[in-house]
Amino acid sequence: MSSIARSLRPLARAATASSRRSLRPAVSRATPQIRCLSSTSPRRDAAVDISDIPPTPITHLSETEAMMGEAVAKFASEVILPKAREMDEAETMDPAVVEQLFEQGLMGIEIPEEYGGSGMNFTSAIIAIEELARVDPSVSVMCDVHNTLVNTAILKWGSEAIKKKYLPKLASSTVGSFCLSEPVSGSDAFALATKATRTASGGYKISGSKMWITNSMEADFFIVFANLAPEKKYKGITAFIVEKGTKGFSIAKKEKKLGIKASSTCVINFDDVEIPAENLLGEEGHGYKYAIGLLNEGRIGIAAQMTGLALGAFENAAGYAWNDRKQFGQLIGEFQGMQHQFAQAWVEICAARALVYNAARKKEAGEDFVMDAAMAKLYASQVAGRVSGQAVEWMGGMGFVREGLAEKYFRDAKIGAIYEGTSNIQLTTIAKHLQKQYTK
Numbered sequence: 001m002s003s004i005a006r007s008l009r010p011l012a013r014a015a016t017a018s019s020r021r022s023l024r025p026a027v028s029r030a031t032p033q034i035r036c037l038s039s040t041s042p043r044r045d046a047a048v049d050i051s052d053i054p055p056t057p058i059t060h061l062s063e064t065e066a067m068m069g070e071a072v073a074k075f076a077s078e079v080i081l082p083k084a085r086e087m088d089e090a091e092t093m094d095p096a097v098v099e100q101l102f103e104q105g106l107m108g109i110e111i112p113e114e115y116g117g118s119g120m121n122f123t124s125a126i127i128a129i130e131e132l133a134r135v136d137p138s139v140s141v142m143c144d145v146h147n148t149l150v151n152t153a154i155l156k157w158g159s160e161a162i163k164k165k166y167l168p169k170l171a172s173s174t175v176g177s178f179c180l181s182e183p184v185s186g187s188d189a190f191a192l193a194t195k196a197t198r199t200a201s202g203g204y205k206i207s208g209s210k211m212w213i214t215n216s217m218e219a220d221f222f223i224v225f226a227n228l229a230p231e232k233k234y235k236g237i238t239a240f241i242v243e244k245g246t247k248g249f250s251i252a253k254k255e256k257k258l259g260i261k262a263s264s265t266c267v268i269n270f271d272d273v274e275i276p277a278e279n280l281l282g283e284e285g286h287g288y289k290y291a292i293g294l295l296n297e298g299r300i301g302i303a304a305q306m307t308g309l310a311l312g313a314f315e316n317a318a319g320y321a322w323n324d325r326k327q328f329g330q331l332i333g334e335f336q337g338m339q340h341q342f343a344q345a346w347v348e349i350c351a352a353r354a355l356v357y358n359a360a361r362k363k364e365a366g367e368d369f370v371m372d373a374a375m376a377k378l379y380a381s382q383v384a385g386r387v388s389g390q391a392v393e394w395m396g397g398m399g400f401v402r403e404g405l406a407e408k409y410f411r412d413a414k415i416g417a418i419y420e421g422t423s424n425i426q427l428t429t430i431a432k433h434l435q436k437q438y439t440k
Contacts, residue, residue: 005105108171133308150176
């Protein structure tokens with residue numbers, strides 16, 4: 001299979017006046033040609049003037065984005081699907097799958113070509129995350145964390161030396177991990193207890209523990225948040241780069257989880273881990289700002305993971321109901337009661353996807369997207385939970401056994417309400433924005 005990124009690069013380079021296609025639906029692929037805001041340019045952090053561009057539906061994709069979705073869907077179906085159940089049972093990510101993610105350019109989607117990446121836009125990353133989750137949310141979250149948190153952090157705040165050293169590796173072979181959460185700091189992330197001190201050589205020494213860290217087993221590159229000036233409280237939090245194998249670094253425990261079991265989640269210990277001064281990411285004391293900004297972007301990725309999961313669960317169960325399972329002399333999908341449930345679930349999936357892609361487009365346009373990201377993650381995780389639960393019921397006994405994927409989607413969906421900000425945290429974020437908007 002040729003590299004997805006390699007085949008799409010020519011289109012991405014010529015994206016200034018591209019058209020969009022409909023978001024890839026389950027059954028049809030309408031492709032109206034519409035002039036719209038180009039969304040295939042590389043990552044951009046400054047605001048973009050779109051006032052003179054006619055508005056278009058957010059459900060329309062550029063040619064590059066549409067092809068990205070189709071290519072990733074094919075890759076997921078051919079490479080990941082045959083291994084999804086086996087990886088879930090073994091609670092381990094197949095190294096061959098990780099290798100293929102890199103070979104297809106899916107681990108460096110927004111990394112510029114000059115650093116060996118795919119040089120595509122944020123929405124392309126969201127599309128890839130959604131399509132991967134349609135088949136296996138465990139693989140999807142590996143790709144999501146690596147792209148939206150790790151790569152983004154280096155692109156935004158890494159020095160040129162850091163970019164040249166690490167981005168080519170992150171695009172081609174090295175999995176990244178994001179170390180923020182701790183036993184005492186989950187939703188209250190800035191209560192973290194991991195400490196950093198300066199060494200006599202001008203470097204830093206990190207001591208403490210991190211918990212619930214995604215990609216720990218597969219990663220060789222870790223972005224670690226530690227407090228360099230505890231007396232300043234959260235304003236002392238600083239971001240550092242730590243490589244696996246550094247003296248004092250160890251994985252203390254791999255968690256056994258309800259869902260996304262192939263994705264590794266671990267406790268990591270830092271026992272006086274010494275790193276050089278050049279492993280400082282950004283500026284001292286700015287780590288809390290970086291974490292907030294990264295998590296706001298990352299929430300759109302998790303929302304896409306949840307909409308992909310919901311689509312996968314729906315398609316798996318609806319296909320069974322409309323083609324295979326018969327009761328009382330007819331396919332169960334022909335009963336009106338079932339059809340109404342299918343219709344309601346589809347409406348909710350489409351509404352969740354609209355929130356996700358609206359947040360992604362606002363982020364790309366340089367607009368304030370914080371509340372949009374919170375709404376997308378909140379609602380997408382709720383929809384994923386409902387639809388995957390219904391899908392098990394639609395399939396009856398076949399949905400309850402581990403022979404198929406229905407029960408796996410159901411288990412995998414639960415994490416959406418927990419990581420990268422719980423549902424209550426999203427509600428609090430939304431409420432704060434509304435209060436600010438309506439307070440006189």
